[in-house]
Amino acid sequence: MALEYPSSTFIGIDVNSSFFPSNDKCPPNVCFLTSNVTYGIPFPMETFDFVYLGMMFSAFTELQWSELINDVVRVLKYDGWVESLEATAQFINHGKVTKCIEDAEKGVNVRISALLPKMFESNEMLANMQCIKVEYPVGEWYGCFGKYSIINLRRLFQSFVFLPEYLGVSYEEYIDMLDIFVKEANENKTYTYIQRCFAQKTWNA
Structure with missing residues (x-):
């Protein structure tokens, strides 16, 4: 870019x-x-023309999401745009281990994408909202894009430092689970959905 x-x-x-x-x-x-943006975005009001939030569905609680969106609006210039790109975190054609990882939530709504449009709409300074939801194939069965997505998701899951303890396994066992997740995705032709939402900061929303 x-x-x-x-x-x-x-x-x-x-x-x-x-x-x-x-x-x-x-x-x-x-x-x-x-x-750490949960303490606020470290920039003054009306700094940016565009703010992008990507694949943060596991990072914040619902309250933190709401506060973050309000802070994004604060640092946006008028007529600036905010975009979010989040996975639905719901796998289709998943295997046993994939289902286990998918269900391992701890204080975070990993399916936050369903609530983001309402959060955008609830901010009176945001208007012209658009949301687009598309399939997101996961695994080499879908070619180069699928290979990229499975690598990306595996890295994302590996960064969930709380999950091994929550699942009652060691870190090494968790890494083995992620290997099985990749294998299951390729065998079952797993996919999920991603949702992009756009909204504009306006003077008279």
Whole structure:
């Protein structure tokens, strides 16, 4: 994105800096910031033209989601846009281990995508909302895209540091479960859905 739009500035925020690329691998119009956004987005009002929230369905409680969206609106400029991209976290054609991982919720509604449109609508400064829901194939059975999605989801599940304890297994056993998750997805032609929601900050919503 930064290479395609060199006149724009891109700022990535995450609580875990280990996933950030090194500075020598970033274009000059990109920077990354380590921050826990549950304490607020560390920027003043009306800073950004566009804010993107992606694959954060396991990161926040429902209350934190509501507070985060309000804070996103705070840092958005008027006429700016917010976009969320979240998986429904409900697998179709899943296997036994996949079902076990899917059901392992702990204080977080991983199916938050169903509530996000209402959260957007509840903010009186957001208007022109659109939501698009599409299938998201998981596994090499769907070619390059499916291979990418299964790698992405496996990494995502591996980052759920609370899950091994919650499932009553060791970390090593949990990693084995993730290997089985990948195998099941390929054998069963597993898929899920992703939902993209857009809304615009307006003067007279």
